[in-house]
Amino acid sequence: xxxxxTTMRRLTAGAAIALIMTAAAxxxxxxxxxTLVQAWAIDDIISMDPGEAFELSTAEITANTYSxxxxxxxxxxxxxKGDLAESWTVSDDGLTYTFKLKPGMTFASGNxxxxxxxxxxxxxxxxxDKSPAFILTQFGLNGENVTExxxxxxxxxxxxxxxxxxxxxxxxxxxxxxVGSVVDKKxxxxxxxxxxxxxxxxxDNDFGNAWLKTNFAGSGPFKLxxxxxxxxxxxxxxxxxxxxxxxLARVIYRHLKExxxxxxxxxxxxxxxxxxxxxxxxxxISGNADLKLDSAPKGTVYFISQNQKNPNLAKPEVxxxxxxxxxxxxxxxxxxxxxxxxxxxxxxxxxxxxxxAKPYKLDVAKAKExxxxxxxxxxxxxxxDVRSIQPITGIAESFQQTAAQAGIKIDIIPxxxxxxxxxxxxxxxxxxxxxxxxxxxxxxxxxxTFTINYDNSDEGKNKTLAWRNAWDVPKAxxxxxxxxxxxxxxxxxxxxxxxxxxxxxxxxxxxxxxxxTEVAGVRKDVQNFKLGxxxxxxxxxxxxxx
Amino acid sequence: xxxPETSQMxxxxxxxxxxxxxAAIVARFLVVIVTTxxxxxxxTFFIGRVIPIDPVLAVLGDRAPAHVVERVREEMGLxxxxxQQFFRYLGDALQGNxxxxxxxxxxxxxxxxxxxxxxVELATLGTLIGSLIGVPLGVLAAVKxxxxxxxAVRIVGLIGYSVPIFWLALLSLLLxxxxxxxVAFPGRIDVVYEYTFTPRTGLFLLDSLWQGQWDVFxxxxxxxxxxASLLGYVSLAYISRMTRNFMLNELSQExxxxxxxxxxxxxxxxxxxxxxxxxxxxxxxxxxSYASLLEGSVLTETxxxxxxxxxxxxxxxxxxxxxxxxxxxxxxxxxxxAINILSDIxxxxxxxRTRAR
Numbered sequence: 055x056x057x058x059x060t061t062m063r064r065l066t067a068g069a070a071i072a073l074i075m076t077a078a079a080x081x082x083x084x085x086x087x088x089t090l091v092q093a094w095a096i097d098d099i100i101s102m103d104p105g106e107a108f109e110l111s112t113a114e115i116t117a118n119t120y121s122x123x124x125x126x127x128x129x130x131x132x133x134x135k136g137d138l139a140e141s142w143t144v145s146d147d148g149l150t151y152t153f154k155l156k157p158g159m160t161f162a163s164g165n166x167x168x169x170x171x172x173x174x175x176x177x178x179x180x181x182x183d184k185s186p187a188f189i190l191t192q193f194g195l196n197g198e199n200v201t202e203x204x205x206x207x208x209x210x211x212x213x214x215x216x217x218x219x220x221x222x223x224x225x226x227x228x229x230x231x232x233v234g235s236v237v238d239k240k241x242x243x244x245x246x247x248x249x250x251x252x253x254x255x256x257x258d259n260d261f262g263n264a265w266l267k268t269n270f271a272g273s274g275p276f277k278l279x280x281x282x283x284x285x286x287x288x289x290x291x292x293x294x295x296x297x298x299x300x301x302l303a304r305v306i307y308r309h310l311k312e313x314x315x316x317x318x319x320x321x322x323x324x325x326x327x328x329x330x331x332x333x334x335x336x337x338x339i340s341g342n343a344d345l346k347l348d349s350a351p352k353g354t355v356y357f358i359s360q361n362q363k364n365p366n367l368a369k370p371e372v373x374x375x376x377x378x379x380x381x382x383x384x385x386x387x388x389x390x391x392x393x394x395x396x397x398x399x400x401x402x403x404x405x406x407x408x409x410x411a412k413p414y415k416l417d418v419a420k421a422k423e424x425x426x427x428x429x430x431x432x433x434x435x436x437x438x439d440v441r442s443i444q445p446i447t448g449i450a451e452s453f454q455q456t457a458a459q460a461g462i463k464i465d466i467i468p469x470x471x472x473x474x475x476x477x478x479x480x481x482x483x484x485x486x487x488x489x490x491x492x493x494x495x496x497x498x499x500x501x502x503t504f505t506i507n508y509d510n511s512d513e514g515k516n517k518t519l520a521w522r523n524a525w526d527v528p529k530a531x532x533x534x535x536x537x538x539x540x541x542x543x544x545x546x547x548x549x550x551x552x553x554x555x556x557x558x559x560x561x562x563x564x565x566x567x568x569x570x571t572e573v574a575g576v577r578k579d580v581q582n583f584k585l586g587x588x589x590x591x592x593x594x595x596x597x598x599x600x
Numbered sequence: 601x602x603x604p605e606t607s608q609m610x611x612x613x614x615x616x617x618x619x620x621x622x623a624a625i626v627a628r629f630l631v632v633i634v635t636t637x638x639x640x641x642x643x644t645f646f647i648g649r650v651i652p653i654d655p656v657l658a659v660l661g662d663r664a665p666a667h668v669v670e671r672v673r674e675e676m677g678l679x680x681x682x683x684q685q686f687f688r689y690l691g692d693a694l695q696g697n698x699x700x701x702x703x704x705x706x707x708x709x710x711x712x713x714x715x716x717x718x719x720v721e722l723a724t725l726g727t728l729i730g731s732l733i734g735v736p737l738g739v740l741a742a743v744k745x746x747x748x749x750x751x752a753v754r755i756v757g758l759i760g761y762s763v764p765i766f767w768l769a770l771l772s773l774l775l776x777x778x779x780x781x782x783v784a785f786p787g788r789i790d791v792v793y794e795y796t797f798t799p800r801t802g803l804f805l806l807d808s809l810w811q812g813q814w815d816v817f818x819x820x821x822x823x824x825x826x827x828a829s830l831l832g833y834v835s836l837a838y839i840s841r842m843t844r845n846f847m848l849n850e851l852s853q854e855x856x857x858x859x860x861x862x863x864x865x866x867x868x869x870x871x872x873x874x875x876x877x878x879x880x881x882x883x884x885x886x887x888x889s890y891a892s893l894l895e896g897s898v899l900t901e902t903x904x905x906x907x908x909x910x911x912x913x914x915x916x917x918x919x920x921x922x923x924x925x926x927x928x929x930x931x932x933x934x935x936x937x938a939i940n941i942l943s944d945i946x947x948x949x950x951x952x953r954t955r956a957r
Contacts, residue, residue, distance in 0.1 A: 091791055097915065100661065101705060108663055183671075185664035267705045283704030283711075284915055285907050288794070306791050310905060315786065318778055324785040469652075470918060475662060476654040493663055517666040 084323045087599050088303035090580070093310040093319055094329035097284050103266035104235035105175070106184040110491070111307070113232050113589035115287060118305070120235035120272035121296075123153050123172065123212070124226055126495055131587050132406040132544065134226045138167060138236060138273075139212075142226075148219030148542065151226075155210040159296040161238040161273040167296075169206035174239040176204040176214075178261035186233040189494050193217060193225065197256060220540055221547050223406060227496035232590055237262075238271035245269070275300045275595040284309050289594075300595040320345060320575050326599065327583060328575040332444060336392045339575040346576050350585035351395065353402045353492035354570040355500070356446075358453065360563040362524040364484050366436065367563065371428035375421040376565045377414045379457045384416075389448040390568050397569035399555040400504045404587045406544065407497040407551025411559060421460045433461020438485040439474040440466050446487050449567065479517070481524055489570075490519060495588050497551045501535045505558060508532075525563050633937065640933050641926070645689055648922035649682065658919040659702045689926075698927035703919055708927035711912065716931065717802025718788060719901070719908035722828055723893035725805075729832025730839050731886050735875075737836070738843020742851060743870060753840055760837020769830055769903040776826055784822040786905035793819055827904040831897055835889040842885045846878035853877075880951045887943035891936050 085091045098109040104116045124134040124142070136142070139153040159167040179187050180200040194217025195203050203215045216225060228234070245265035249255050262271075270278035275297065276289035287307040291300050308325060310316050316328035317335040321342065331339065331347075339345045360367040360376060367373070377398075386396040399409045425433060440450040447468070454464045464485070467474075478486045492499040507520035507527045514521050534554050541547040558564075572585050579599050586592040648655075656673050664672075673679060677688055692699060698708040741753040776783045784790060788804060789797065797816045799807045805824065808817040850856065851874055859869045898910040909928055916924035 086792060089791065097703075098661070100659070100702065108661055183668065185660050185668055187668075188665045282907075283701075283706075284911075286791075286794070306794075308787070308791070310786075315903075315905070318773070319785055322778060322781070322785065472653045472657050472919065473651075476652060476657060479654065479657070479662075491663075515666055517669075 085326055086304075090302050090305045090327070090594065090597055090599065091325045092305070092307050092327040092329055093316040093325040094307050095311045096287060096307055096309045097311065099281065099283065099287070101267045102270070102278060102281055103184075103263055104232050104237065104272075105179040105182055105261070106186070106263060106267070107232055108184075108186045108493075110589045111287075114592050115278065115289070115307070116232045116235055116272075117274070117590040117592070118276045118594050119270060119274040119278050119289060119292075120232075120237070121159075121167075121274055122234050122236065123229050126227075126230050126586075126588070126591055128586065128591060131404050131495065131591075132223070132548075134230055138172070144222050148222070149215055149217075151214040151216070151222075152207070153212045153214070155212065156296065157210065159273065160294050161241065161271065162277045162292045162294055163238050163241045163271070164294060165238050165240045167236065167273055168209045169212040170209065171239045172212045172236050173201070173204050173206045175236045176234075177201060178237070178242075178263075179233055180204075181257055182261050182263055184263075186231065186493070189228050189231050189233050193220070193228075218540060219542070221538075221542055221544070223544050223547065224496050224498055224539055227406075228494050230590070231494040235272065237266070238273070241271045242266060275593075276305060298595065301598045302594065305594055317575065320577065323577065326577050326580050329572075331573055331575050333389070333391050333393055335575075336573065344578050346578060347573060348576055348583060348585050349392070349571050349573040350587060351403050352570045352572045353405065353495065353588050354489055355397060355400060355402055356394070356449075356487065356489045356567045356570065357400075358565040358567065359478070359483075359486045359488045359519070359523050360565070361481060361484055361486075362526070362563055363481060364436065366430065366434045367484065369428040369430075370561070371424040372430065373561070373563050375424040375428070375460065376457075376563075378417040378421040378424070379453065379460055379462070380414070380565055380567060381416040381452055381456050382412070382414065382567070385445075385449055385452055385567065389445040389452065392571065392573055393445070394568040394570050396567065398566045399559060400500045400564070400566060401497050401551060401555060402492065402500070402569050405492070405495065405497050405500075407538075407548040407555075409552045409555040411556065413559065416456060418456065418459045425460060425462075431461075433463065435463040435465065436484045437465045437467055438487070439477050439483045440468050440487060441471045441474050442468045443471065450487055478522055481512070481522055487567075488519070492588070495590075497548075498535075498539055501538065501551060501554060504562070504564065505531050505535045505554060519564075523563055528557075528561070531557055636933065636937065637930070640929055641690060641693055642686075644922070644926045644929050645686055648920065648925065649685075651917075651920055653920040655702075655920040655922065658921055693926065693930070698930070699923035701916065701924040701927075702921045703916060703924065708924050711924065712909065712927055712931055714802065715907055715909045715912045717799075718906060719894060719910065721803045721805060722824060722831065722900075722906060722908060723890060723897075725824060725828035726831030726893050727835055727886065727890040729829060730835030730889065733832070734836035734839030735843050735882070738840040739847055739870060739875060741840065741844040742847035745848065750844075753844070757837040757841045760834050764899075765830060765834055765897070766899040766903055768833075769827070769900055772826055772830060773903065782822075783826045784819065786823075786903070788820065788823055788907060789816070790819050790823075827900050827906055831893055831900060835886075835893065838889055839882075839886060843878065843882060846881055847874055850874040850878045880947060883946050883950060884943050887939050887946070891939040894935050894939070895932050 094111060096111045099112055100109065101107050102112065104120050107116060122137045123139045125137045127133040127135040138155055138159065140156045142151055142153045144151055155167065155169060161167055176190060177200050179190055180195050181197050205213055207213050242262035246259040246262045247264050249258060249260050251258050268281055273295070275292055275295045277292045279288040279290045281287045286309065289305040291303050293299065310319065313330055313332035313335050316325070316330055317338060319325045320328040336347065340347055358376065358380070360373065362368045382396045396412065398412050398414060401408045425431060438450060440447055450466055454466060457464050474486065477483045478488060490500065490503065503518045504520060505527050506516065506518055507514070507525060508516055510521065510524060510526045520527050531554060534550060538547055538550040538554070541550060574585060576583055581598045581600060582596040655676065655678065656669055659672055660669060677685055700706065701708050701711055704711050737753050741750040744750055777785065793816050797808065797813060800810065801807055804820040805817065808820055856869060856874060859873055895910065898914050900906065901908045901911040909932065913925055913928040916928065
């Protein structure tokens with residue numbers, strides 16, 4: 055037995071030495087001074103091609119790596135300012151927009167930026183016809199006419215012709231979207247893949263889409279070095295950038311999904327900025343002397359959506375009663391504290407035509423009265439599809455309780471995000487708590503999806519939110535939304551949207567709850583980091599660390 | 601899946617009969633493999649169709665206009681009847697074409713070549729830790745049966761397989777990373793080294809050693825040690841328990857008494873005679889525990905942001921990215937089958953009784 059014990063002692067000693075070695079390694083916990091490391095859930099990325107990318111994280115990444123003709127003016131987000139464009143004019147008939155480019159600009163590749171690149175970038179968006187292409191095709195562009203409608207007049211002059219005399223603010227706002235990014239034509243053409251022409255694909259090449267999904271051909275302050283799905287995105291300073299050069303050499307986005315993990319990494323200095331902080335981690339960050347918070351209202355609104363295929367939910371009194379059954383105050387002060395603000399209209403704050411009206415508050419007696427009028431004095435039973443994620447589940451439970459007070463029994467069906475969304479998109483839900491982010495920074499984006507539904511049959515071609523809710527929108531409301539598109543006077547246009555929202559507030563089967571506030575935990579040594587009003591306006595060029 | 605037991609049948613027959621016997625073994629074996637794979641394919645396919653998630657949603661996101669959704673649905677063959685979809689899927693898979701992952705836009709095999717080494721590295725280190733500590737602990741517990749040490753080993757084991765690993769993982773992160781700062785932040789390697797280090801095999805520990813990059817090696821070590829120790833702990837719990845049982849069985853055998861009577865040292869008896877015999881079933885235990893770690897310990901990989909195959913398949917499944925799920929499942933299935941065969945062969949090598957004469 056004695057010798058056996060000796061062996062064991064040796065083994066234990068070995069294990070102990072191994073442990074000490076680990077412990078003795080110095081604690082390294084500060085990111086390099088020229089590198090900004092952000093923790094962010096970037097698993098939504100499906101492509102880095104600006105003609106295809108339509109996700110929140112890619113909006114920010116392309117905004118920092120690609121240039122556009124015009125950009126939102128952060129000083130006043132109802133206006134735009136030039137990016138590649140030095141100036142622009144609109145023809146008297148309101149159909150032709152002529153942009154004059156700044157001189158002497160080059161892409162990161164070193165190729166000069168010309169109007170030819172701008173024209174081809176738009177041509178490839180239209181011809182590829184990916185998800186965000188509609189932002190440009192809505193101006194009457196298609197595969198046949200695009201080379202005529204979007205063309206280079208000379209190397210520094212680009213002309214863009216639309217099919218109706220739209221409000222100039224609408225056209226320019228749409229051009230600030232990611233899909234309007236200008237790609238390096240010469241570089242991308244070196245990487246196009248051949249495609250067999252068939253019924254589905256009219257063109258003999260892919261316009262470089264396969265290559266550009268993971269590669270880069272832009273001219274922004276940073277260039278994309280690498281994207282590894284669900285792991286990391288790495289940006290590097292573009293030394294040929296025509297504007298003010300970034301101070302940072304590198305920006306790294308690390309994929310981290312959980313708020314708690316992000317907070318831990320932030321506290322320990324392994325990341326400089328944490329982007330998905332939830333309410334329960336906010337207090338710890340604001341109480342930490344090494345950290346600070348930054349926040350900005352975002353263009354995403356959350357709502358309870360009542361499917362009009364359900365006869366009970368379709369009764370006008372029930373529609374109204376729902377709006378009195380949400381405990382807005384409780385939700386605002388606890389569940390969405392720091393990450394959202396109660397908001398009852400469909401245009402987010404900061405957009406032209408926003409309406410700051412909050413006429414509804416929790417009023418069970420009023421709701422009961424309305425239910426009685428609808429012939430449902432004892433309420434009814436109904437299901438609600440709820441994503442298993444906060445604050446959605448919390449809001450669902452709160453609504454379940456308050457609705458029960460009026461006799462409406464809600465059975466919650468929990469599910470994964472994509473699963474509940476699949477039901478909503480197929481119109482097989484009863485009640486769904488949804489969210490909608492603007493497709494581009496213009497009031498028409500939300501106005502269209504909430505108030506236009508030309509064909510309410512299951513075969514409807516325009517599957518807007520109104521369609522998903524099977525809401526046969528009153529003709530007058532749709533007409534007004536369409537008219538606002540061609541109103542040239544920005545003030546009058548804004549007034550029209552305010553009117554539309556007022557009517558929507560009273561009659562729509564959408565109970566708007568809140569507008570998202572994006573919040574980020576930032577280490578104290580990071581300077582000039584400012585979340586933008588939209589995801590494509592969080593610019594990193596000016597950020598420094600000291 | 602164990603190879604058919606044939607040694608007795610084959611023994612003492614003519615050469616031809618033996619060859620035929622071998623052919624029969626191989627044929628049976630092939631049938632098992634083919635049906636296993638077909639089953640795997642069918643199950644993944646039908647799970648993929650039963651999941652109430654629209655696969656187009658994963659490709660396009662929520663904001664794509666209706667006509668684009670329709671076009672992509674057709675391109676993906678989702679408008680075809682189910683059996684046609686299955687044959688299409690089967691045909692592609694048989695040609696080794698697992699398609700492109702919609703999440704990463706890479707061919708699935710490229711992705712797997714990238715994520716598998718991460719899991720292999722973690723699982724190998726975990727198994728090494730588990731068996732290098734687990735086996736001696738088990739031996740110790742058996743030798744000092746009923747003693748305080750035996751009780752301690754039992755408690756350690758009990759905690760190992762009754763406490764959920766993600767909870768242990770979170771607690772250990774809090775302690776070793778957040779409080780003590782002994783180990784590095786979740787992930788495989790620090791961002792600082794991300795661009796000075798080019799992995800060859802994908803096993804970062806080996807790669808950095810090979811290239812003589814000591815600082816990288818230390819960084820990688822600081823990343824892997826905690827998740828590997830946790831996995832090691834879980835397999836330790838199982839391995840030490842099994843070792844104890846096998847050893848108790850061996851120690852009660854008569855040959856041990858004979859060896860003691862012969863005057864052999866206790867060390868020699870325990871480590872060379874008893875353990876040598878206990879090692880035979882132990883190999884299977886360790887191999888199976890290794891295989892289960894290779895499957896990708898999803899929870900550990902999630903908590904430690906470890907870009908391995910478990911995390912890859914989970915992400916894919918949640919997004920109805922069926923190409924990736926199928927590819928990953930087939931690879932894991934193959935690994936499982938391979939490890940089973942390997943442990944069978946080892947078993948035969950270690951135990952002469954199972955060898956055909």
